[in-house]
């Protein structure tokens with residue numbers, strides 16, 4: 001079939017175009033898909049993926065917008081919040097009871113003693129790392145701030161894929177994290193010379209083994225209330 005070589009040439013030129021877009025300036029920066037999966041290959045939803053510069057390239061400025069970690073029905077909302085280094089986070093309490101928010105994490109230890117409503121001062125996060133939030137009153141409350149040294153981040157969907165937009169020329173290290181990983185520091189994925197819209201970078205997350213809780217038989221479910 002004589003038509004095949006031209007098609008191949010067309011596909012090849014598209015690939016070259018994608019690579020060129022990835023290597024050009026911000027205006028033509030490429031988007032990048034990142035797949036987070038566990039060691040068995042199962043996609044991981046709700047993972048934070050981000051790109052860390054490993055070279056001396058110019059990087060997009062870190063957004064310094066004010067972020068919100070709310071408390072609703074005795075839970076942190078959202079469960080996971082990505083915070084660019086240096087950003088301010090406010091911790092409103094939307095419940096009609098008081099909470100006492102704390103962190104013992106190395107990235108930032110802090111405490112917001114028992115309060116209702118919104119504390120006057122938001123909290124600034126000057127150092128990259130994972131900050132685990134708790135409440136002194138409600139032991140089960142857990143929230144996570146993933147403080148990242150980059151503006152290039154996204155959360156994975158149900159298919160385990162996150163799309164990071166406007167990635168300038170690299171090199172970049174692909175990083176990933178999820179609340180269920182055993183390790184508090186983000187997992188390292190591959191290093192990319194440049195983003196390429198045609199490719200999917202993969203990062204593997206070692207999830208903690210969850211206890212298999214045997215459910216009570218349906219007929220007895222009512223006894224629990």
Ligand SMILES: [Cu+2]
Nearest residue numbers: 099135137138
């Ligand atoms: Cu609380």
